[in-house]
Amino acid sequence: MKKVGIISLVGGDSLIGREFSEIVSESRLPATIKLIGIDEEAATLTEVDGEPSVMTPMDEANLEGASLVVLAGAEANSRKALAINARQKAAPAVIDLTFAAEEEPNARLRAPAVEPYGYTVPSGAVHVVAHPAAIALALFHSRLTTRYKLRRWTVHIFEPASERGQQGLEELRQQTVSLLSFHPLQKKVFDAQLSFNMLARYGDEAPEALESIEVRIERHLATLLAGSGGGPIPSLRLIQAPVFHGYSFSVQAEFEEAPDTDSLAAAISSPEVDVRARDMEPPNNVGIARQGGIAVGSILQDRNNPNAFWFWVVADNLHLMAENAVAVARVLLKASVSGADK
Numbered sequence: 270m271k272k273v274g275i276i277s278l279v280g281g282d283s284l285i286g287r288e289f290s291e292i293v294s295e296s297r298l299p300a301t302i303k304l305i306g307i308d309e310e311a312a313t314l315t316e317v318d319g320e321p322s323v324m325t326p327m328d329e330a331n332l333e334g335a336s337l338v339v340l341a342g343a344e345a346n347s348r349k350a351l352a353i354n355a356r357q358k359a360a361p362a363v364i365d366l367t368f369a370a371e372e373e374p375n376a377r378l379r380a381p382a383v384e385p386y387g388y389t390v391p392s393g394a395v396h397v398v399a400h401p402a403a404i405a406l407a408l409f410h411s412r413l414t415t416r417y418k419l420r421r422w423t424v425h426i427f428e429p430a431s432e433r434g435q436q437g438l439e440e441l442r443q444q445t446v447s448l449l450s451f452h453p454l455q456k457k458v459f460d461a462q463l464s465f466n467m468l469a470r471y472g473d474e475a476p477e478a479l480e481s482i483e484v485r486i487e488r489h490l491a492t493l494l495a496g497s498g499g500g501p502i503p504s505l506r507l508i509q510a511p512v513f514h515g516y517s518f519s520v521q522a523e524f525e526e527a528p529d530t531d532s533l534a535a536a537i538s539s540p541e542v543d544v545r546a547r548d549m550e551p552p553n554n555v556g557i558a559r560q561g562g563i564a565v566g567s568i569l570q571d572r573n574n575p576n577a578f579w580f581w582v583v584a585d586n587l588h589l590m591a592e593n594a595v596a597v598a599r600v601l602l603k604a605s606v607s608g609a610d611k
Contacts, residue, residue, distance in 0.1 A: 273299050273300055273301055274299060274300040274301075274336030274337060274602040275300065275301055275303055275334065275335045275336050275337075276293070276300045276301070276302045276303065276335065276336065276337045276338075276339055276598065276602075277303050277305050277332050277335035277337070277338045277339070277361075278290065278302050278303065278304055278305060278339045278341060279305045279338065279339065279340050279341060279342050279346060279347065279350045280305075280340065280341040280342020280343065280346060280347070280367070281302065281304035281305070281306075281341065282304070282306075282342075283341050283342050283343075283434060283435065284431055284434055284435055284438075284587055285341050285366050285587055285590060285591060286339075286341035286342065286366075288587040288588060288590075288591040289339060289341060289366070289591040289594055289595065290302055291591075292588070292591050292592055292595045293595055293598070296595055296599075298595060298598065298599060298602065299602060300336065300337070300598070300602055303335065305332065305350070329353050329356065329357070332350065332353055332354055332357070333357055335361045336361055336362075336601075336602055337361050337362050337363075337364065337598055337601050337602060338350065338354055338361050338362070338363045338364070339363075339364045339366065339594065339598070340363065340364070340365045340366055340367050340369060340370075341366045341367065342367065343367070344367050344368065344369045345369075347365060347367040347369035347370070348369050351363065351369065351370055351373075351395075362394075362396065362601045362604075363395045363396065364379075364395075364396045364398060364594050364597055364598060364601070365395055365396065365397045365398065366398050366590060366591075366594055368397060368400075368485070370395040370397055371397050373395055375391075375393055375394050375395055376394065376395045376397050377390040377391070377394040377395070377396060377397065378397050378398075378399050378489060378492050378493070379396045379397060379398050379399065379593065379597050380398065380399040380403070380404045380407065380493055380593050381593055381596035381597060382404055382407075382408055382541060382562070382589075382592075382593055382596070383404065383407040383408050383411055383493055383496075383497050384496065384497065385496070385497055385498075388496070396597050396601070398590055398593050398594045398597065399489045399492070399493060399590075399593070400485055400486050400489045400590075401432075401516065401584065401586040401587075401589045401590040402426050402428075402486045402490075402507075402516055402518075402584075402586070403486050403487075403489035403490040403493055404493070404584075404589055404590065404593060405516060405518065405563050405582065405584040405589060406424060406486075406490050406503070406518065406520075406582075407490055407493040407494060407497065408541055408542065408562065408563055409518075409520070409537075409542070409563060409565065409580075409582055410422075410494060410500055411497060412536065412537045412538075412539055412541075412542050413522060413536075413537060414500055415536055416528075416532075416536040417524050417525075417526075417528050417533070417536065418524060418525040418526075419500060419501060419522060419523070419524060419525075420501070420523045420524060420525050420576070421501055421503075421504075421522075421523050422501065422503040422504075422520060422521060422522040422523065423503060423504045423520070423521045424503045424504070424505050424506070424518055424519070424520050424521075425506050425508060425518065425519040425520075426483075426486065426505060426506065426507045426508065426516065426517075426518055427467075427508050427510040427512070427516065427517040427518070427519075428479075428482070428507055428508065428509050428510060428516065429510060429512045429513060429514050429515050429516060429554065429586060430463065430509075430511070430512065430513055430514075431513055431514045431586060431587060432482075432586060433458050433459075433477075436457070436458050437458050437459075438513055440455050440456070440457060440458045440459060440463070441463055441464060441511060441513065442513075443455045444456075444462060444463060444464035445464040445465070447464075448462075448464055448465065456472065456474075457476075458475065458476065459471050459472065459475055459509065460472025460473065460474040460475040461475070463509060463511050464511055465511060466511055467508055467509065467510055467511065468508065468509035469506075469508060469509075471509070479507055479509055480507075482507060483505060483506070483507035486505060486507065487502070487505050490502065490503070490505075503520075512554055514554065514558060514585065514586065514587065515553075515554025515555065515557055515558060515583060515584065515585055515586060516554065516583065516584045516585075516586050517553070517554050517581070517582070517583050518580075518581070518582040518583070518584075519579070519580075519581060520579070520580040520581075520582055521571065521577055521578070521579050521580075522577065522578055522580065523571075523574060523576050523577040524576050524577070524578075525576070526576065527570075527575045527576045528578075530547075530568060530569075530570060530578070533568060533578060534546065534565075534568055537565055540562070541561070541562035541563070542562055542563055542564075542565060543560075543562065543563070543564040543565070544564075544565050544566070544568075545564065545565065545566030545567075547568070549566065550566075551566035551567040551581050552564035552565070552566045552581065552582075552583045553583060554583050554585075556583075557583045557584060557585050558585055558588075559585060559588055560585055560588065561585075561588060561589065561592050562584070562589070563582055563583065563584045563589075564582070564583050564584070565580055565581070565582050566580075566581050567579070567580070567581040568580055
């Protein structure tokens with residue numbers, strides 16, 4: 270009989286937690302998911318894949334015995350789960366989707382979509398899944414440089430509200446309804462009007478500054494590029510867009526020599542990169558929903574620089590991050606079952 274691992278999912282009711290659960294179910298990963306909540310006193314009823322499920326309290330007893338712990342809730346709750354997990358004698362491996370463990374000495378940034386073949390990390394490492402925008406750009410860069418030498422590139426990143434979790438989605442929805450009905454706006458997440466608007470920075474009272482997210486994307490991308498052979502770090506600008514889901518990227522890439530547009534499109538295309546031909550509609554964040562990898566279109570030569578090209582790139586932020594987490598989980602679960610057999 271095939272052994273089945275147990276994944277303790279802390280914050281399974283979050284957007285990224287639900288996405289992770291769905292991909293685990295679809296990928297037939299040999300594991301069952303145990304939902305862990307933040308309440309220490311009582312279990313709560315929730316839903317997974319349309320079916321009722323019980324979310325158990327977050328304590329040592331409910332984290333003990335897991336093959337793998339996945340952190341998908343608020344950062345404070347992830348830190349609490351890390352502390353509980355560290356006290357266990359045989360602590361399971363940890364995948365962090367919240368960046369709570371990013372600064373820990375044993376943290377290792379992970380993105381299997383762009384990692385070189387045979388990539389491994391030390392035993393006992395906390396696997397911090399890279400920011401989805403960094404994964405998307407690293408994947409785009411890896412294909413872009415397969416045939417052509419890149420001189421420099423510039424990226425405008427349009428961030429969806431879902432990167433701020435369910436609270437971000439709800440605030441954007443509430444702001445839209447309130448503007449149309451002439452009511453005051455809710456501003457707890459962005460501390461600014463996002464509905465029918467674009468933001469180069471959040472308000473001063475926002476829980477997290479947009480600039481700090483921009484720095485994280487740049488840091489993660491630099492790490493991923495270094496791990497996959499290097500390359501120039503792009504100039505980045507992060508902009509909060511009034512959309513619910515999906516990243517959009519406007520990329521200008523300058524090459525050492527001017528490539529042919531059709532050859533460039535062919536070089537980028539791969540199973541993970543869906544390239545739209547010139548006679549096709551460019552990809553968009555709505556159309557990429559629930560799809561893996563990235564989509565690229567509207568490839569145009571810069572009118573003022575023949576060595577530079579513009580690209581429009583989109584990715585489902587939640588799906589891209591969750592599918593990379595599941596790829597890490599698959600390897601860790603295999604190691605966990607193999608270790609138990611010895």
